[in-house]
Amino acid sequence: MGKKSATEGALLCRSFEKRFGSDGIAVPGALCGALYHPVVTQSFPLTRDEALARWRAFLPHVPAYAAGRNYVTMAPQRHVSGLSPAVRLGLITPQEIVRDTLEEHGYQPAEKWLQEVCWRTYWKGWLQQRPQIWRAWRQRVHALRETLPDAVKQRMEAVSAGHSGVAVMDHFARELAETGYLHNHARMWWASFWIHAERLPWELGADFFFQHLLDADPASNTLSWRWVAGLQTAGKTYLVRRGNLERFCEPALLQDTRGLERLEDGCVTAAIPREDLDMSPHALPDLPDRAPEVTGRFGLWMHADDLCLESSPLRSLRPAGIIAITSQPAYDHYRLSPQRISSLHAALQDGAGRASAHFRCPAGVLEAADTAAALGAWLQEQRMDTLVSMRPHTGPVADALPAIRRTLASLGIGLHLVQRPWEAQLFPLACAGFFPYWEKTSRKLREGLLT
Ligand SMILES: Cc1cc2nc3c(=O)[nH]c(=O)nc-3n(C[C@H](O)[C@H](O)[C@H](O)COP(=O)(O)OP(=O)(O)OC[C@H]3O[C@@H](n4cnc5c(N)ncnc54)[C@H](O)[C@@H]3O)c2cc1C
Incomplete structure (x- = not known):
C-alpha cells in the first residue's frame, strides 16, 4: 500500500492533463498526513436570483459540456453547472434551462447537456409512476437499521466518515459531508465502491447521500443507486475501476494512492442485491396543467418540490395567503444534515418572499410538527375554503398528501393540485427505458414543442 511519487501520480492522470493542461486547474485543499482533507468552501445557489445568475454564467459554456462533464476536480467542480440544488428545489426549472439553451445554441451543440437536464425529468416521471419503489426503499432503510449486525454498522460508519482506507473514496465522503455536493462521476464511483467493493447495502448508502446532498432527490438519488447496484436496468451494473478514475480525476485527487489497489481493473465484481419488487407502472393521475377556477377565499401551499410559483400555472391566481411548512420531526426522520436543513430554509424563505411580492398577499x-394539521389550522384561521398547490412529486412531501386530504375533507375544505405542462408532456413518456423516452423527448425539443 505504498504511496506513489508525485511523478507517478501525475502519469496516472495523463488523460486529464492532456485535456486541461497540467496547471490549468487551481487545486484548493491541502495534503494533511497521508489523506486529503478537503477544506473547501463551495456555495450553491439557494435563491432564484442566485440560480439565474449561475445559469447565465454557465450558459456560454454549454457547448463545451459534453467534452468536460466527466472530469472530476478538487472542489469546486469546473466542468459542470452546480445547478442541481436549485433545480431540485424548483428555484429554476428544466423548461427554462432548455428554452434558454435552444435559443442560445440550438439543439446539436447542446445535445449532451439537454439530455442530462432531461434525464432528471425522466427519473421523476419514472418514479411518479412507481411510488412503490420509493416506499420500499424507505422501509428497507428502517428495517436494515434495526437488523444489521454491529460489525456491518461500524464498517458503514467508517466508510461514510471517510475512513475506508481508500484515500480517494475517503476524500469524496468528506467532500460530500462538507459541501453537500459531489460530481456525478464521483457519485457513481462512490456508490459502486460502497455496494460492490465494500459489499454494504445500497439502501443505506443511498440514505447517506439523501441526508447530505443539497440536491437530494427521491427520484434521481434512489434510482441512480439502484442503477449502480444493478437493480434498475436488467443486466447492467456499474463497477468502479482504477483505470477509469485515473482517466477522469484531476491528478491531485489520486496523489495519495492508498487503497487504490482494491479498485484495480477486474478486482471489483458485481454484488447484485436481490429483491422482489413489482416494477410495473401505475397510471399517472389526470391533473390539470392550468390554474383551477376557484371562488371564495383560498390559499396557496408552497413546498420544496416547486419554489417558483410565479412562473407556474398558478401565476394568475389571486390567493388570500400563501404558506410553506417546515417540520423538524421530518428532518429528524430523514436524519438530514444541518447544511441540508439550512439550504431548505433558505430556499423556502426565498420562494415565500417572491410569492408574496408576485401575488400581493x-x-x-x-x-410545525404535523404538516396536515398545520395546513388545516391555517386555512381555518384564515377562513379559507380551498387550498391550491403545485403537485408534489413522489417523495417526502407527497407522503403527507393522504393525511392532508383527510384533514381538509374533515374540515370541508377543497384541495386542487396542478402540474406543470413540462411534466404533463414528459412524465407519461418515462414509462420504460431512458432511450425510448429520449427519442420522443429530443424530437419534441428539435420541433420546438416543449418551450
Ligand atoms: C449515486 C447517484 C446519486 C445521485 N443523486 C442525485 C440526487 O439526489 N439529486 C440529483 O439532482 N441528482 C442526483 N444524481 C445525478 C447527478 O449526479 C446530479 O444531478 C449532478 O451531479 C448534479 O450536478 P450539476 O448540477 O453540477 O450537474 P450538471 O452536469 O451541470 O447537470 C445539469 C443538470 O442536469 C441534471 N442531471 C445531470 N446529470 C444527471 C443525472 N445523471 N441524473 C439525473 N439528472 C442529471 C441535474 O438536474 C443537473 O442539475 C445522482 C447520481 C448518482 C450516480
Whole structure:
C-alpha cells in the first residue's frame, strides 16, 4: 500500500492533463498526513436570483459540456453547472434551462447537456409512476437499521466518515459531508465502491447521500443507486475501476494512492442485491396543467418540490395567503444534515418572499410538527375554503398528501393540485427505458414543442 511519487501520480492522470493542461486547474485543499482533507468552501445557489445568475454564467459554456462533464476536480467542480440544488428545489426549472439553451445554441451543440437536464425529468416521471419503489426503499432503510449486525454498522460508519482506507473514496465522503455536493462521476464511483467493493447495502448508502446532498432527490438519488447496484436496468451494473478514475480525476485527487489497489481493473465484481419488487407502472393521475377556477377565499401551499410559483400555472391566481411548512420531526426522520436543513430554509424563505411580492398577499414559512394539521389550522384561521398547490412529486412531501386530504375533507375544505405542462408532456413518456423516452423527448425539443 505504498504511496506513489508525485511523478507517478501525475502519469496516472495523463488523460486529464492532456485535456486541461497540467496547471490549468487551481487545486484548493491541502495534503494533511497521508489523506486529503478537503477544506473547501463551495456555495450553491439557494435563491432564484442566485440560480439565474449561475445559469447565465454557465450558459456560454454549454457547448463545451459534453467534452468536460466527466472530469472530476478538487472542489469546486469546473466542468459542470452546480445547478442541481436549485433545480431540485424548483428555484429554476428544466423548461427554462432548455428554452434558454435552444435559443442560445440550438439543439446539436447542446445535445449532451439537454439530455442530462432531461434525464432528471425522466427519473421523476419514472418514479411518479412507481411510488412503490420509493416506499420500499424507505422501509428497507428502517428495517436494515434495526437488523444489521454491529460489525456491518461500524464498517458503514467508517466508510461514510471517510475512513475506508481508500484515500480517494475517503476524500469524496468528506467532500460530500462538507459541501453537500459531489460530481456525478464521483457519485457513481462512490456508490459502486460502497455496494460492490465494500459489499454494504445500497439502501443505506443511498440514505447517506439523501441526508447530505443539497440536491437530494427521491427520484434521481434512489434510482441512480439502484442503477449502480444493478437493480434498475436488467443486466447492467456499474463497477468502479482504477483505470477509469485515473482517466477522469484531476491528478491531485489520486496523489495519495492508498487503497487504490482494491479498485484495480477486474478486482471489483458485481454484488447484485436481490429483491422482489413489482416494477410495473401505475397510471399517472389526470391533473390539470392550468390554474383551477376557484371562488371564495383560498390559499396557496408552497413546498420544496416547486419554489417558483410565479412562473407556474398558478401565476394568475389571486390567493388570500400563501404558506410553506417546515417540520423538524421530518428532518429528524430523514436524519438530514444541518447544511441540508439550512439550504431548505433558505430556499423556502426565498420562494415565500417572491410569492408574496408576485401575488400581493402575505406569505410565510411555518415550523410545525404535523404538516396536515398545520395546513388545516391555517386555512381555518384564515377562513379559507380551498387550498391550491403545485403537485408534489413522489417523495417526502407527497407522503403527507393522504393525511392532508383527510384533514381538509374533515374540515370541508377543497384541495386542487396542478402540474406543470413540462411534466404533463414528459412524465407519461418515462414509462420504460431512458432511450425510448429520449427519442420522443429530443424530437419534441428539435420541433420546438416543449418551450
Ligand atoms: C449515486 C447517484 C446519486 C445521485 N443523486 C442525485 C440526487 O439526489 N439529486 C440529483 O439532482 N441528482 C442526483 N444524481 C445525478 C447527478 O449526479 C446530479 O444531478 C449532478 O451531479 C448534479 O450536478 P450539476 O448540477 O453540477 O450537474 P450538471 O452536469 O451541470 O447537470 C445539469 C443538470 O442536469 C441534471 N442531471 C445531470 N446529470 C444527471 C443525472 N445523471 N441524473 C439525473 N439528472 C442529471 C441535474 O438536474 C443537473 O442539475 C445522482 C447520481 C448518482 C450516480
